[in-house]
Amino acid sequence: MLTELKRLALPLAAAAALAAALTTPAPAAPRPVAAAALPDTIPLQVTNNSGRGDPVFLYDLGTQLSTGQQGWADADGTFHAWPAGGNPPTPAPDASIPGPAAGQSMTIRIPKFSGRIYFSYGQKLVFKLTTGGLVQPAVQNPSDPNRDILFNWSEYTLNDAGLWLNSTQVDMFSAPYAVGVRRSDGSLSETGHLKPGGYNGVLNALRGQAGGWGGLIQTRSDGTVLRALSPGHGLETGALPASVMDDYVNRVWQKYATSTLTVTPFADQPNTVFSGRVSGGVMSFTDSSGAVVTSFQKPDADSVFGCHKLLDAPNDAVRGPISRTLCAGFNRSTLLTSSHQPDTDPADFYQDAVTNHYARFVHTQMADGKAYAFAFDDVGGQESLVHDGGPRQAYLTLDPLS
Structure with missing residues (x-):
């Protein structure tokens, strides 16, 4: 999803292998096993419970895991590589699949891919190709051709080790949907549904939150609400001030100048412990031997909301896991209430006046409390993800905008 891949350490990585031209963060794909455990494609049932009368268009875009090629899959799951792009970007081939009408379902097949399943209402999405690959929608840019289209996407990785499928709000909260998987034992796992009234609940809560949070909401000229941008994109558009997290970050830095x-970072490795202290304006972490293993400059709001830049999280065994933990602690505002992190109790999250209110409102309105409202929302198992090693079928359910 974007020019910067920010979620490289997550267990799901719908788009981690996408080219640098893509437009939003995604977690890293799990490693495939040597022996083929799954067929080349599995069925994905798409159900339109939106109640909307406008046509739906589906897209299955990503990177073919066996070759590393970017491309799209048609309704039968057949892979098509993108042609060469240009500078300026050239139009991509029409990869749309006509979706189900309101109240109906249809089944397509999805291949072994790391990518995204887009859906749009009323209009087809506009995709273009650069010399570096596919350019995906970036609606924080007012000139993006998809700015006035109602759409959303799910992320997935399917390989020989199984299926990882999630709903995501990392970039925006928009047309609601849920994901599911029929497991190898026949049971169904599903996540992503909002509570009744949850869609408007999130939007109304943002409108009522002081400090510019209502400015995250984007509407069309006719007044139709299209989405709420994530706070990181809100910084880009000017909806949120750059100082929106400064007070909390400053208090964290002050606390850990005199405490540890x-x-x-690993629930299954309780003896892997790192200790952080602030000195000279820098938070340095030591391992059990007392050796400094990594250090962090005081992060700004963009680093916090995006879990990147000053909170970069490489896919390693030290800095990445520590950074993930810090990112979750800043977004959930748990770093002052507990000096042992990660804090995985949802009752402790978002209790400070300075917090990621977007993530707070999204989680509050989810039927099961689970969401990907920021890049490392999987810390403590709070992500909206389904997974199975031998999936029989996947599901995507388009829900009402109410």
């Missing part, structure tokens, strides 16, 4: 922040 203990990070145990």
